[in-house]
Amino acid sequence: MGELLIVKNLKTYFKTFKGLVKSVDGVDLTLDRGETLGIVGESGGGKSVTGFSIIKLIEEPGEIVDGQIIFEGEDLVNKSEKQMEEIRGKEISMIFQDPMTALNPILSIKKQIDEALQLHTNMNKSERLHAGIELLRSVGIPNPEVRIESFPHELSGGMRQRVIIAIAMATNPKLIIADEPTTALDVTIQAQILKLMKELVEKNNNSLILITHNLAVVSEMTDKVMVMYCGKVMERGSTQTIIRSSSHPYTRGLLSSIPRFRSNRKRLDTIEGIVPNMYDLPKGCYFAPRCKYRKPLCETEQPHMTEITKDHFVYCHFPLTDGDNSK
Amino acid sequence: MSKLLEVTNLFQRFNLTKSFFDKYKFKSGKIVKEEKIVHAVNGISFYLNQGDVFGLVGESGSGKSTTARTIIRLLEPHSGTIMFDGQDISRLDENALRPIRRHMQMIFQDPYASLNPRYKVIDIVMEPLLFHNKKLTLSEAEKQALELLERVGIRPEQRDRYPHQFSGGQRQRIGIARALAVKPKLIIADEPVSALDVSIQAQILNLLMDLKDEFKLSFLIIAHDLSVVKHISDKIGVMYLGKIVEKANKEDLFSAPLHPYTKLLLSSVPTIDEDPLVEPMEIIGEIPSPINLPKGCYFHERCPFAKEICKFEMPEEKEIKTDHYVLCHLY
Numbered sequence: 001m002g003e004l005l006i007v008k009n010l011k012t013y014f015k016t017f018k019g020l021v022k023s024v025d026g027v028d029l030t031l032d033r034g035e036t037l038g039i040v041g042e043s044g045g046g047k048s049v050t051g052f053s054i055i056k057l058i059e060e061p062g063e064i065v066d067g068q069i070i071f072e073g074e075d076l077v078n079k080s081e082k083q084m085e086e087i088r089g090k091e092i093s094m095i096f097q098d099p100m101t102a103l104n105p106i107l108s109i110k111k112q113i114d115e116a117l118q119l120h121t122n123m124n125k126s127e128r129l130h131a132g133i134e135l136l137r138s139v140g141i142p143n144p145e146v147r148i149e150s151f152p153h154e155l156s157g158g159m160r161q162r163v164i165i166a167i168a169m170a171t172n173p174k175l176i177i178a179d180e181p182t183t184a185l186d187v188t189i190q191a192q193i194l195k196l197m198k199e200l201v202e203k204n205n206n207s208l209i210l211i212t213h214n215l216a217v218v219s220e221m222t223d224k225v226m227v228m229y230c231g232k233v234m235e236r237g238s239t240q241t242i243i244r245s246s247s248h249p250y251t252r253g254l255l256s257s258i259p260r261f262r263s264n265r266k267r268l269d270t271i272e273g274i275v276p277n278m279y280d281l282p283k284g285c286y287f288a289p290r291c292k293y294r295k296p297l298c299e300t301e302q303p304h305m306t307e308i309t310k311d312h313f314v315y316c317h318f319p320l321t322d323g324d325n326s327k
Numbered sequence: 328m329s330k331l332l333e334v335t336n337l338f339q340r341f342n343l344t345k346s347f348f349d350k351y352k353f354k355s356g357k358i359v360k361e362e363k364i365v366h367a368v369n370g371i372s373f374y375l376n377q378g379d380v381f382g383l384v385g386e387s388g389s390g391k392s393t394t395a396r397t398i399i400r401l402l403e404p405h406s407g408t409i410m411f412d413g414q415d416i417s418r419l420d421e422n423a424l425r426p427i428r429r430h431m432q433m434i435f436q437d438p439y440a441s442l443n444p445r446y447k448v449i450d451i452v453m454e455p456l457l458f459h460n461k462k463l464t465l466s467e468a469e470k471q472a473l474e475l476l477e478r479v480g481i482r483p484e485q486r487d488r489y490p491h492q493f494s495g496g497q498r499q500r501i502g503i504a505r506a507l508a509v510k511p512k513l514i515i516a517d518e519p520v521s522a523l524d525v526s527i528q529a530q531i532l533n534l535l536m537d538l539k540d541e542f543k544l545s546f547l548i549i550a551h552d553l554s555v556v557k558h559i560s561d562k563i564g565v566m567y568l569g570k571i572v573e574k575a576n577k578e579d580l581f582s583a584p585l586h587p588y589t590k591l592l593l594s595s596v597p598t599i600d601e602d603p604l605v606e607p608m609e610i611i612g613e614i615p616s617p618i619n620l621p622k623g624c625y626f627h628e629r630c631p632f633a634k635e636i637c638k639f640e641m642p643e644e645k646e647i648k649t650d651h652y653v654l655c656h657l658y
Contacts, residue, residue: 042524042525042526042527043495043524156613158613159613186386186387186551186614187386187551187552187553187592187595187596188386188591188592188595188610188613189386189613190595190597191594191595191596191597191610192610194597213524213525214525214597215525215599216596216597216598216599217597219597219598219599220597220598243599253526254525254526255599257525257526257528257529258525258554258599259529259532259552259554259555259557259558260554260598260599260600261553261554261557261581261593261596261598261600261604262600262604267533267536268529268532268533268558269529270526270529270530270533271526271529272530274494274496274497274527275494275524
């Protein structure tokens with residue numbers, strides 16, 4: 001398996017009237033063919049902007065100011081908008097959070113699938129219709145011959161998200177970026193959609209970047225995890241490592257704030273305080289003000305990314321190394 | 328312990344075809360009468376003791392929010408009774424409700440929409456104080472409001488800020504302070520943490536539990552997230568299409584869930600635990616429309632254990648063991 005995507009020192013900044021917002025500030029990641037990566041963090045962590053930056057869907061006042069996005073050996077940062085249009089939807093597809101707004105409300109499902117196929121394949125009209133029906137069948141839409149004629153408002157949220165997945169999969173892209181694909185859905189529907197995505201990605205050997213705030217979703221879905229906070233990667237490594245033996249206090253905080261079925265604690269562990277203002281970030285480590293392990297050094301100096309075991313990187317002056325933290 | 332709230336056989340319906348032209352449609356040369364009624368709540372009963380936390384869980388469209396809104400009488404019930412503090416409030420009019428509302432407050436889901444954007448936070452908390460106690464002077468109300476804000480974690484120097492200057496978690500704290508202002512007996516919280524980040528969710532849940540003991544509150548918590556409800560509830564009711572399909576003490580419900588839908592919900596929640604609480608289940612289909620309710624048991628179309636009788640007959644509620652009720656033909 002070769003590397004499909006290498007992101008090096010990616011910086012996406014937004015220049016606003018109130019000041020500069022460093023939404024993504026030096027992100028590195030690698031993704032092999034067929035590999036799945038979860039990006040987790042709270043609102044404002046920069047996880048969605050990272051996803052949008054990879055397909056260069058950053059609009060004014062945002063800008064990719066530095067870094068490389070090497071996809072199949074070519075740097076996307078240098079590509080023109082026209083060249084990106086060839087790649088988007090064909091090589092890299094995106095699945096958005098809100099299935100209610102991601103589809104065009106005045107076009108039938110048939111038309112919307114057809115559009116993707118028309119742009120990126122050489123199929124003729126009847127082949128495209130046939131392919132569209134097969135796509136809907138593959139995402140588990142009952143009666144696809146009839147349903148393909150429906151409009152988005154005639155479908156439930158779960159069904160719409162299936163249609164969006166079908167459109168994203170239409171050209172069998174090498175990479176799929178899914179931004180909170182199940183957050184707007186009910187828990188039983190979420191379970192259905194996650195299972196479907198996992199099966200499809202495995203079957204077609206697509207790579208997947210799953211952006212979510214839910215560590216539990218990531219733990220069931222992806223090979224690797226990257227935890228983001230205020231535009232910086234706090235920790236990355238294999239899912240097993242991050243869930244069972246994370247070393248960053250922020251990751252631990254996130255894990256212990258998840259209510260668990262098996263525990264009988266009356267109170268939940270929390271991370272004190274709130275996410276800092278992006279216009280006025282702390283001088284040292286961004287997480288220091290909320291960190292219960294902070295030392296004077298943390299408040300004055302930013303840490304460096306260190307590899308503590310193979311492929312397990314931590315952005316912390318004093319990584320926690322006392323083993324199992326999943327209890 | 329006395330019953331603070333008792334809901335008996337509550338029904339709630341919404342008629343979508345109120346006007347003449349909605350009701351009568353011209354179809355193939357004839358005038359046809361068509362009525363569309365949303366059966367949101369279809370006969371639910373439960374009670375809440377003083378000091379208890381009752382959690383109502385279910386997916387979108389299960390009628391849990393409508394139940395909450397009907398209990399607090401933002402809506403008139405279709406039928407059934409709501410006993411609050413020994414008084415039937417199901418048929419009272421607005422004037423008669425006013426003194427009762429003081430004892431029942433609501434915390435809403437969306438902290439962005441539930442605070443008036445043109446009010447300063449101090450005014451948001453003072454408003455209910457002044458409304459429910461006409462004798463209170465302005466300075467006394469201000470003092471009480473500041474104490475409340477401080478109690479929920481808003482600093483006194485933030486008193487003159489507007490809602491947009493606060494984060495989602497802080498706004499929810501302000502909403503809680505407003506609900507507490509009139510010293511209610513019961514707080515109905517409709518998805519109080521679902522709009523918040525995980526680390527903030529935990530803070531708010533802990534705050535609610537601390538306040539419960541401090542202010543001797545009872546809670547009715549509405550949520551779609553079973554793990555949230557598990558942490559704070561004493562009793563739990565699982566709703567599906569306007570029915571409570573299972574209700575029990577928290578321990579019983581999680582250690583021995585009975586209804587297939589409860590098991591389905593439990594198996595759907597993503598988890599970082601290595602051994603799941605229930606066996607993974609195949610999930611069939613989606614929640615049906617409350618306009619055309621299925622015949623028989625409302626869940627039979629999605630139920631992996633459905634028998635012949637489930638297609639025709641709605642099961643009766645059975646008490647399997649003390650205080651553990653289930654609505655299913657399997658038991």
